[in-house]
Amino acid sequence: MIFHPAIIALYMSSLLMGLMILYAASYGVRIQRLWDITSGSDLQLILERRTYLISTILTYVFAFELISFFLYIYTADHLHTLFVGAMCAAGTLKVNGYGYPALILKMVNFMAAGLWLIMNYADNQGYDYPLIKKKYLLLLVVTPLVLAEVFLQTKYFLLLHPNIITSCCGTLFSATNKTLTGDIAALPPVPMEFAFYMILTANAAAGICFYLKNRGGYLLGGLSFAQFIISIMAILSFISPYFYELPTHHCPFCILQREYGYIGYPLYAALFGSAVSGMGVGMLMPFQNIKSLAETVPSFQKRLALVSVILTIAFMGIVTYQILFTDFILQS
Amino acid sequence: MINLINVRKVFNAGKPNEFSAIRGINLKIIPRNVTVFMGPSGSGKTTLLSLIGCMARPTAGRIYLMEKELTSLPERFLTEVRRKTFGFIFQQFNLVKGISVLENVMLPAYPVGEPRTSLEQRALDLLDLLNIGEKAGTKIEWISGGQAQRVAVARALINNPAVIIADEPTAHLDTKLSLELVNILGRLKEDGKTVLIASHDPLVCRSEIVDHVIQCRDGKIDGQEL
Numbered sequence: 001m002i003f004h005p006a007i008i009a010l011y012m013s014s015l016l017m018g019l020m021i022l023y024a025a026s027y028g029v030r031i032q033r034l035w036d037i038t039s040g041s042d043l044q045l046i047l048e049r050r051t052y053l054i055s056t057i058l059t060y061v062f063a064f065e066l067i068s069f070f071l072y073i074y075t076a077d078h079l080h081t082l083f084v085g086a087m088c089a090a091g092t093l094k095v096n097g098y099g100y101p102a103l104i105l106k107m108v109n110f111m112a113a114g115l116w117l118i119m120n121y122a123d124n125q126g127y128d129y130p131l132i133k134k135k136y137l138l139l140l141v142v143t144p145l146v147l148a149e150v151f152l153q154t155k156y157f158l159l160l161h162p163n164i165i166t167s168c169c170g171t172l173f174s175a176t177n178k179t180l181t182g183d184i185a186a187l188p189p190v191p192m193e194f195a196f197y198m199i200l201t202a203n204a205a206a207g208i209c210f211y212l213k214n215r216g217g218y219l220l221g222g223l224s225f226a227q228f229i230i231s232i233m234a235i236l237s238f239i240s241p242y243f244y245e246l247p248t249h250h251c252p253f254c255i256l257q258r259e260y261g262y263i264g265y266p267l268y269a270a271l272f273g274s275a276v277s278g279m280g281v282g283m284l285m286p287f288q289n290i291k292s293l294a295e296t297v298p299s300f301q302k303r304l305a306l307v308s309v310i311l312t313i314a315f316m317g318i319v320t321y322q323i324l325f326t327d328f329i330l331q332s
Numbered sequence: 333m334i335n336l337i338n339v340r341k342v343f344n345a346g347k348p349n350e351f352s353a354i355r356g357i358n359l360k361i362i363p364r365n366v367t368v369f370m371g372p373s374g375s376g377k378t379t380l381l382s383l384i385g386c387m388a389r390p391t392a393g394r395i396y397l398m399e400k401e402l403t404s405l406p407e408r409f410l411t412e413v414r415r416k417t418f419g420f421i422f423q424q425f426n427l428v429k430g431i432s433v434l435e436n437v438m439l440p441a442y443p444v445g446e447p448r449t450s451l452e453q454r455a456l457d458l459l460d461l462l463n464i465g466e467k468a469g470t471k472i473e474w475i476s477g478g479q480a481q482r483v484a485v486a487r488a489l490i491n492n493p494a495v496i497i498a499d500e501p502t503a504h505l506d507t508k509l510s511l512e513l514v515n516i517l518g519r520l521k522e523d524g525k526t527v528l529i530a531s532h533d534p535l536v537c538r539s540e541i542v543d544h545v546i547q548c549r550d551g552k553i554d555g556q557e558l
Contacts, residue, residue: 037404040338040394048404049389127409128401 001158002082006075010068011157017061017068018150024054024061025143028136035133051132055120058139062113065146069110069272070265072103072153077256082162089253090169098156105149107272112142114276115283122284122300126292169251173236181236185250189238189330196234200316203227203278207309210281211302221282224308228275231315235267238330239319245328267318274311277304334361334384334495334526339393341379341551353379354390355551362544363494366517366527370537371548377530378499380548384528385497386414415443419488421498425480427472427487433459433479434468437486444491451490458486462516478509485516495526502533514539 001007027050036044076089076099086092093099116138123131171177175186206220235252243255243263255264281301288297341354354376361367361384369377382388383395386402395402397417405413427436437455459465462482467475475483481501488496498517502510510533517527518541529536537545547555 040390040392040403042340042392045390045392045403052406124406127405129404129406 002079002160002162004075004079006071006078007157007160010071010075011154013064013068014150014153017064018147020057020061021139021143021146024058025140027051027054028139028143031136032133032140037128048129051129055124059117059120061146062117065106065109065113069106070269072106073253073256073268076103077253079160084163084165085168086166087168087170087254088251088257090172090251091166094166094172095161095164096156096159098152098159102149102152102156105145105152109142109145109149110272111276111279112138112145114272115280116142118276118280118304119283122287122293122297125296125300126290128292130290130292131287169253170249173240173250173252175248175250181250184233184236187233187237189241192234192237195230196238196319197316199223199227199230200312203274204309204312204316207278207281207305207312210305211309214298214302217281217285217288217301219282220305220308221279221285224275224278224282227278227312228271231271234319239322241330242319242322242326242328245326247330263318263322267315270311270315270318274308274315277311278308280304281308333363333396333398335359335396336361336384337394337396339380339383339390339395341376341383341388342391345391353551354383356393357551357553359546359553361526361528363526364521364524365543366521366529366541367544367546368537368542369528369530369546369548370532371554372532375548376551377548379551381497381499381528381530385418385420385495386410387420415440415491417494419491419493419496421484421488421496421501423500423503425484427480427483429473430471432469432471433464433475433483436472436483437490439490440487441490455486455490458489459483462486477504478512481505481509481513482516485513489520493525495528496520498527498529498531500531500533501529502531502536507535510535514541517541 027047031047031051034043035047073089076092080086080088080092083091083095086095093103116135119131119135119138123129123135173181173185175182177185203220203223203226206216206223209216210220232252236250240250240252240255241247243260244251253264254260255267256262257264281304284297284301284304287293288301290297336357336359339354339357340352343351343353357380369380371377379388383390386405390403393403397413400413402410402413428439434452434455437458438451441451441455456465456468459468462485464479464482464486467479467483472480472483488498496517501513501517505513514536517529518539521527521541531537536542543558545557546553547557
């Protein structure tokens with residue numbers, strides 16, 4: 001293990017997160033089994049009061065989960081000089097077999113944490129704990145994922161030794177590679193650009209429609225998810241080459257470096273934020289008709305839709321600016 | 333209508349000094365009436381009023397205000413209920429020293445965000461109604477016990493609550509001032525307020541304004557008189 005401040009911070013905080021989420025999940029199980037709002041029993045009143053503590057703990061855990069995703073990538077990028085062959089985070093994550101699985105779980109948990117925070121906020125607007133069981137059911141689904149992330153990240157850091165020879169991003173994300181990332185990088189740029197702009201435009205339009213007319217929430221949720229997937233593919237396929245002005249370089253991590261003005265951070269923050277807020281609108285649709293949420297959830301969804309639209313436009317703006325204001329032209 | 337169902341309150345539960353202040357009370361309080369909770373010291377009167385007034389939560393049981401269940405409400409909703417529904421007159425009055433009579437009366441209404449001019453006018457009207465308008469600008473520490481009592485009543489009324497809760501309001505008053513307070517509470521009843529009083533003062537309990545006397549002992553209801 002390398003004793004770097006960021007690694008120690010991530011390592012310790014993930015262990016702490018694991019413990020806190022286990023504690024919260026144990027109450028989640030009790031709530032699933034014993035919650036009865038019609039009862040005035042000692043146990044029910046204790047559970048009602050304890051939900052405030054659990055909710056606060058989880059808010060901090062999941063807020064850190066959101067931040068730790070970026071800290072993990074930053075750490076991997078920052079440490080690439082220690083490993084022979086690594087040019088950016090791509091190489092650092094390839095040092096052992098746990099780096100990429102941990103990253104993928106962090107992406108999944110970023111989404112899950114965002115959605116849980118949205119559901120928790122909506123639940124807190126109701127006076128009768130309207131989403132309590134659903135919220136804790138989601139927690140019980142997320143808990144194994146967070147624990148798996150803690151395990152993988154811990155293994156990754158523990159097996160991280162300096163001077164290991166690793167691969168560079170040029171090899172890992174080469175269009176000639178017969179891997180999933182290689183196949184995505186090899187996708188023809190023009191059809192990908194078309195698909196990219198179509199999905200972003202459709203998502204922004206759905207967001208504006210929901211904001212103005214309170215209609216199409218499920219569509220917005222679905223499009224936000226589709227936008228996320230297509231955008232990740234687009235970054236590998238044509239967006240990153242535009243930033244590097246090099247048709248063969250498809251690395252999604254080098255854009256996080258200083259040479260590219262750290263543009264990767266706002267780019268990914270806008271993409272992930274847009275996905276979470278858009279999917280959050282869809283997730284809350286079934287709860288619009290709950291009596292105690294009827295007034296608050298639609299206005300909360302409107303705010304989420306607005307955030308989703310703003311972040312989608314910001315994401316599109318960053319990409320389009322680079323495509324328009326560079327001499328580099330990528331053609332099929 | 334305030335409805336209590338099997339309400340219990342245990343302090344320091346599970347510890348050696350555990351104490352059951354309320355032991356399974358079922359009660360219906362009739363609106364627009366004066367109800368007095370009577371009983372010796374330690375019988376649970378004050379605890380019961382704190383539970384009804386949402387200043388404390390029961391250990392078990394449910395309390396309903398009209399159709400709304402109060403005990404499960406998250407604190408941010410409870411604050412709203414407490415502010416809009418209940419006005420409190422405390423045994424020691426609990427007026428804030430260092431500020432004026434008028435500011436003391438206006439204090440519970442500040443979180444509502446009402447424009448200051450209209451709030452000030454309402455506070456002055458209340459002080460006039462209780463014949464203490466001329467003391468509006470006087471600091472609390474300079475007024476007499478009887479005047480402090482009326483300021484406490486005015487403060488309890490500033491948010492126009494439906495229920496007035498008075499905990500031993502005559503404990504520190506002489507007979508004249510006690511009768512004056514009983515008259516004020518009688519007027520509030522006529523105005524349609526529900527008045528809940530915890531007292532063992534016979535002057536209050538036997539007053540003709542009282543509709544309902546509930547006798548408390550050892551955290552239970554020992555008897556009721558209508």
